[in-house]
Amino acid sequence: MVDTFSRSCPMPIMEHDTIQLAHGSGGKLSADLISGLFLPLLGNDILNLLEDQAILQVPEGRLAFTTDSFVVDPIFFPGGNIGDLAINGTVNDICMSGAQPLCLSAAFIIEEGLAIKDLHRIISAMAEAAEQAQVTIVTGDTKVVDKGSCDKIFINTTGIGCVPADVTISAGSIRAGDKIIISGTVADHGMAIMTSRENLSFETRITSDSAALNSLVARMLEASTAIRAMRDPTRGGVATTLNEFARSSQIGITLFAEQIPLLPEVRGACEILGIDPLYVANEGKLITIAAPGEAEKILGAMRQHPLGRQAAIIGEAVSDHPGMVTMETGLGGSRIVDMPVGEQLPRIC
Numbered sequence: 001m002v003d004t005f006s007r008s009c010p011m012p013i014m015e016h017d018t019i020q021l022a023h024g025s026g027g028k029l030s031a032d033l034i035s036g037l038f039l040p041l042l043g044n045d046i047l048n049l050l051e052d053q054a055i056l057q058v059p060e061g062r063l064a065f066t067t068d069s070f071v072v073d074p075i076f077f078p079g080g081n082i083g084d085l086a087i088n089g090t091v092n093d094i095c096m097s098g099a100q101p102l103c104l105s106a107a108f109i110i111e112e113g114l115a116i117k118d119l120h121r122i123i124s125a126m127a128e129a130a131e132q133a134q135v136t137i138v139t140g141d142t143k144v145v146d147k148g149s150c151d152k153i154f155i156n157t158t159g160i161g162c163v164p165a166d167v168t169i170s171a172g173s174i175r176a177g178d179k180i181i182i183s184g185t186v187a188d189h190g191m192a193i194m195t196s197r198e199n200l201s202f203e204t205r206i207t208s209d210s211a212a213l214n215s216l217v218a219r220m221l222e223a224s225t226a227i228r229a230m231r232d233p234t235r236g237g238v239a240t241t242l243n244e245f246a247r248s249s250q251i252g253i254t255l256f257a258e259q260i261p262l263l264p265e266v267r268g269a270c271e272i273l274g275i276d277p278l279y280v281a282n283e284g285k286l287i288t289i290a291a292p293g294e295a296e297k298i299l300g301a302m303r304q305h306p307l308g309r310q311a312a313i314i315g316e317a318v319s320d321h322p323g324m325v326t327m328e329t330g331l332g333g334s335r336i337v338d339m340p341v342g343e344q345l346p347r348i349c
Contacts, residue, residue, distance in 0.1 A: 009040050009041065009124075011116070011117060011120045012036040012037055012040070012120075014032070014033075014036060014037075014116050015029070015032065016029075016116065017115060017116055017117075018112075018113050018114060018115055018116060019110050019111070019112055019113060019114040019115075019116065019119065019144055020112065020144070021112050021144050021146065022144075023110070023142070023144050024110070024142060024143050024144025024145075025144075030142070033142065034050070034142070037116070037119065037120060037123060038123060038140070038142075041120075041123045041124055041126070041127045042106075042123060042126065042127055042130070042137050042140075044136050044137070044138070046103075046136065046138040046139070047136075047137060047138055047139065047140070051139075052139075053139060054103070054105070054138035054139040056102075056103060056138065056160075058102065058160070058162065059162050061162060061163065061164075061165055062099075062162070062163040062165075063099075063160055063161065063162060063163070064094050064097045064099035064159075064160070064161040064162070064163050065158070065159070065160055065161075066090060066093040066094055066158065066159050067156070067157065067158040067159075068086070068089055068090050068093060068156070068157050068158075069154060069155070069156045069157075070082050070085055070086045070089065070154065070155045070156075070157070070349055071151070071154050071347055071349075072085060072193065072347055072348060072349055073151060073193075073197065073347040074193075074196060074197060075118070075122070075152050075153060076118075076121075077192055077193055077196045077208055078192050078195075078196055078205055078206065078207040078208060079189075079192055079207030079208030079209070079210060080125065080208045080210040081121065081122055081125050082122055082153060082155060083121075083122035083123060083124070083125035083126040083129070083155070084125040084126060084128065084129035084210060085208075085210050085283060085349060086106065086126065086155040086157050087104065087126050087129035087130050087133060087135070087157070087212065088129055088133070088210050088211055088212045088213075088283060088284065089157075089210075089234070089283060089349060090104055090157040090158070090159040091104075091133045091135060091159065091212040091213070091214055092212065092213045092214075092232045092283075092284075092286070093159065093232070094159045094160070094161035094214070095161065095212075095213055095214040095217045096169070096217075096230045096231050096232055096286065097161070097163055097167075097169055097230075098163055098164060098167035098168075098169045098217065098221060098227070098230070099161030099162055099163040099164075100161055100162050100164075100214065100218065101133065101134075101135045101159055101160075101161040101212075101214050102135065102136075102160050102161055102162060103135060103136045103137070103138045103159070103160055104130070104135055104136070104137050104138070104157055104158065104159045104160075105137065105138065105139045105140055105157060105158040105159075106126065106137050106140040106155060106156070106157050107140055107141040107142070107143075107155070107156040107157075108140070108141070108142045108143070108153060108154070108155055108156075109143050109145060109150050109153065109154040109155075109156075110142065110143070110144050110145070110150075110152075110153050111144075111145060111146075111147060111148075111149065111150045111151065111152050111153065112144055112145065112146055112147040113147045114152050114153055118152075119153070122153065129212065132212060133212035133214055133215075134214075135159070135212075164221070166225055167221060167225055167227075169227055169228070169229060169230050170228075170229060171228075171229040171231075171244065171245045171248035171249050171289075172248055172249055173228045173229065173249070174228045174229055174245060174248075174249035174251050174289050174317050175228070175251070175291075175317060176251060176252075176317050176318055176319040177292045177316065177317065177318075178228055178289045178290060178291060178292060178295075178316065178317040179289070179290050179291075179292055179295035179313050179315075179316050179317075180242070180253065180255070180287065180288075180289055180313065180314050180315035180316060180317070181287070181288050181289070181290060181295065181298065181299055181302070181311060181312070181313050181314070182233075182238065182260070182261065182285060182286070182287050182311065182312060182314050183213070183216065183285045183286045183287075183288075183302055183307060183308045183310075183311045184209070184261060184284075184285050184307070184308065184309070184310040184311060185209070185261040185262055185263050185266065185285070185310055186233070186237065186238050186260060186261065186262055186266075186277050186278065186280070186282060186285065187237065187262065187266050187270060187277035187278075187280035187281075187282065188206065188207070188208060188209040188263065188266060188282055188284070188285075189208045189209050189210060189234075189280075189281050189282050189283040189284070189348065189349075190237070190280035190281040190282070190345050190348050191206050191266045191269045191270065191277075191280060192206045192207050192208040192209075193208070193345065193348045194269070194273065194275075194345055194348075195269055198273075200269065200272070202265050202268060202269065203265070204263075204264075204265040205265075206263075206265050206266055206269060208283060208284075209282055209283060209284035209285060210283040210284050211283070211284030211307055212284075213232065213284065213285075213286050213307060215305070215307070216286070216302065216305045216307045216308050217230070217286070219301050219302070219304070219305045219308075220288065220298055220301055220302060222301065223297050223298050223300070223301035224290070224294040224297050224298050224301075226290060226291040226293070226294035226298075227288055227289070227290055227298065228288075228289040228290060228291065229245055229249075229288070229289045230286055230287070230288040230289070231244070231245070231286065231287055232282065232283070232285065232286050232287075233281065233282050233285060233286075233287055234281045234282065234283060234349055235281050235348065235349060236279060236281070236339075236340055237277070237278055237279045237280045237281055237282070238260075238278045238279075238282075238287065239276070239278040239279050239325065239337050239338075239339070239340065240279065240339060240340060241287050242255070242287070242315075242325045242337070243324075243325050243337070243338065243339045245289065246322075246323050246324060246325050247323050249317075250322045250323050251317045251318070251319070251322055251323075252317065252318040252319065252320045252321040252322050252323070252324055252325075252326070253315055253316075253317055253318065253324075253325045253326070254315050254316055254318050254320075254325075254326050254327070254328060255314055255315035255325065255326070255327040255328070255337065256314060256315055256327070256328050257327050257328060257329045257330055258330045259312055259313065259314045259315075260278075260312070260314045261310050261312050261314075262277055275344055275345075278327075278337060279340050279344055280344070280345065281345065281348050281349060283349060284307065289317065292316075295313060299311055299312075299313060315327075324336060325337040325338075
């Protein structure tokens with residue numbers, strides 16, 4: 001991953017090295033923070049107006065609208081930080097409907113005492129991620145709370161995108177015989193967070209897969225519009241996402257264990273921690289369900305994209321066991337893949 005901190009504009013000279021309560025008061029320090037830090041990194045013709053809202057020119061047709069909040073611990077992790085995660089996660093939620101993301105808002109809740117250099121690094125990562133995803137941050141807000149009232153920084157985002165007229169993607173359209181495709185290896189982000197949090201080291205470093213998927217989705221839709229459903233498997237991982245699909249469509253889903261891509265180091269970390277990788281989050285992968293006659297075409301298009309080179313068909317929709325997910329193991333057996341009872345890895349996004 002590019003080190004956005006070193007390649008972005010220099011950190012401004014500030015009156016303080018850490019965030020003060022006065023940075024959120026609306027006075028001089030607030031203005032200095034916005035003009036000295038946020039605008040040089042995120043500024044554009046709309047945001048620079050510093051209005052309390054953004055007035056947008058949007059295309060005719062259907063809009064996709066989403067909101068999300070990011071409270072990840074730690075805020076810096078192998079492969080990214082809370083800043084680019086916030087942009088990528090919001091972009092991905094929009095494009096899972098087939099929409100092309102247009103613009104975002106970003107609101108910050110910052111703990112008193114956060115180092116200015118850390119905030120600069122986070123905002124730099126957001127600017128880089130937004131540029132790569134070709135989206136614009138058009139409005140935002142900043143609040144500062146007493147030390148101990150939040151953990152360093154929380155970010156809330158909202159996104160808007162435009163849905164093409166010929167695209168309708170919904171879990172309710174899944175049919176028996178449809179193929180389940182994943183864009184790459186599972187559990188990467190969650191294990192990057194967990195191993196960083198627990199200071200675990202392996203021969204190969206586990207890094208987050210955090211990435212914006214809108215260009216991959218566009219490539220898929222160019223190949224075929226026969227995509228039934230699509231979602232990024234974040235909290236709860238692949239297992240939760242497929243259970244949601246099965247219950248929404250009242251169709252069964254069967255997975256093939258040996259076809260699910262998994263990095264060896266991620267497999268090892270999951271075994272050490274006693275965690276099933278199917279329940280661990282990704283932040284740069286998607287699951288799509290495609291009509292059987294179009295699945296290979298869509299798979300081929302995904303593999304031609306940098307974010308889909310390890311894409312694989314990992315299962316299919318079936319008429320048996322409606323509303324349930326099962327997995328065929330490498331030993332010829334079968335087991336139920338149920339929804340998790342609780343959250344195995346809290347605060348991973």
